[in-house]
Amino acid sequence: MNKFKNKKILIGIYSLILMSIVGYLFITNYVYKADNLELSYSTFLENLNNGKVEKVYLTDTPKLKGVMANGQIFYTDNPRLNNLKETLLVNNVVVDEVNEQISASNLLTFVLLIGAFVGIGYYLSKQGMRQTSKEYDKMSSIEFSTEKDSKVSFGSIAGNEEAKENMIELVDFLKQPEKYERYGARMPKGVILYGPPGTGKTLMAKALASEAGVDFIAVSGSDFVQVYAGLGAGRIRNLFKKAREKGKCVIFIDEIDAIGKKRDRGGLGGSDESDRTLNALLTEMSGFKGSEGIIIMAATNRLDILDEALLRPGRFDRQIEVGLPDLKARKDILSLYVKNRPMSPNLSIDSLAQQTVYFSGAKIENLINEAAIYAAKENAQYITEDHLDRAFYTVVAGEAKKDRSGIKKLDKRITAYHEAGHAAITKLLCPENKVTKVTIIPSTKGAGGFSMNIPPDRMYHTKVDMLNNIKVSLGGRVVEELVFGEDNITTGASNDIQKATEILTAMIKQFGMNEKAGMLNYDILQGHHSGVDGELRKLIMDEMKKLYDETKTLLEANINLVKEIAEELLIKETLNEEHINEIFDNYCKQEQKEKCSFCN
């Protein structure tokens, strides 16, 4: 307000000065001159010869000024002759060579003009400087949205129970960080949420802030990627400064990979600038104490591409997976989004959940929304099956418009049987291993599903353990072959084959666990190029074939167990430890299998 007033006054002063100058020039040049005598050059010469001229101001200007003997001032054209001065002197005329332009009055004009220009120039440059410094400030001070009382709660997130449990723990910490400080408990400063796009990572961070009643500051990693040197780092510092001013808060950095990518150790194309930004982030993170009640959440679709420095203790040391929803979670998400919409009573959430395999939460939300738009366009009473069908095609458009259910169904079946193979053979061979989770929903770590298999904690690995582990890895492919035929095996087993090869090679080359290979370390024998020569490769191949065949025999004999697990997976998509144990127990009872080591 004050600045604005000053500016107005300044502009006023300058216009006044300019007006006076223009006025002055007008008066001196026109009004004043009008009273003076304007002589032609010949008349002037005539007067000169007649001794009527008393004084002439000799200048270089187009007009000469002079004074007649009677005191009358006159003007005449300036011939600019070299000998004019002599001619005048010869005629007894007083010659005044003081530059008439810089006479006292004109000097004033000149000074005023210069003054005005300098003033205006100064004003403008100051204005400009203020502008640039303002721009720099704006660039280094990062735009972020803060929300305090957003209505997002954990209730508005369906599925992802494990991630939510983790978050709930953090709520208490945010509410009373002093409590944890008192017990010397170190709470995480940084939490990374990772998983496929649209699975609710942002939602999760928002809910944490709103449930804890603290500010939510959201930025994106790409905001820190700058062409100007040092600006990214400056923005990081600015962000933390602002956060500290706020007190307790959740800082959410989406797309953390934009600044936190693995640094290029090779030196090729590694950018100093992104290093500097990442370093600034690490420094700021180590700079604040847990008792300040600030938690930094970051989201990425790929955990594996992040720099290890980010994941060290005291930084983003808690990593939480936010995965694609399984059947039950999809049901929950669907229920959440149909709640306040006029859905046709004929609609079945169950079947809709079945149809939305591999959909993220965002995609499900999008599906319902598109269907609602179709219904609204038609002024329909309800959102119907038909609207949803059309919405389906809108949402999955671009992703091969083939028969969605056909393709997905076969994919699902193969994945279910493959994973059931791993789970079944684990239970059959190493019942003390826990199979905590089997799912056909792809994780971020790889395509297809996965089974979590936790071996008991032991210091040494026995030979039989290692052989069993190889068989567990081969179990997926074995079942593909048994159920779908030799010609229909898939690429889904590539990780399994890698793992099996690693274990078997180590057994033979390093651990002396193969009779034919002997008690030798082949890495030492072969020197630095630790390859595998022809004979050794043949040995590994033969051993692998033997293990594969044994696995096949075992699974063939227990194919009903595989089928039961697979079919249950097709229905539920994810099975937990209890589920699997239940299926296995039932199977053992029914079949009274002797092969089943669990019962013996």
Ligand SMILES: Nc1ncnc2c1ncn2[C@@H]1O[C@H](COP(=O)(O)OP(=O)(O)OP(=O)(O)O)[C@@H](O)[C@H]1O
């Ligand atoms: N589990 C869920 N429960 C309810 N709604 C969800 C869920 N997951 C996603 N959504 C819906 O999808 C929208 C987008 O989710 P969000 O932005 O949190 O995903 P994201 O994982 O952060 O995605 P990105 O990786 O693309 O940033 C949410 O606003 C919400 O409407």
Ligand SMILES: [Zn+2]
């Ligand atoms: Zn597998």
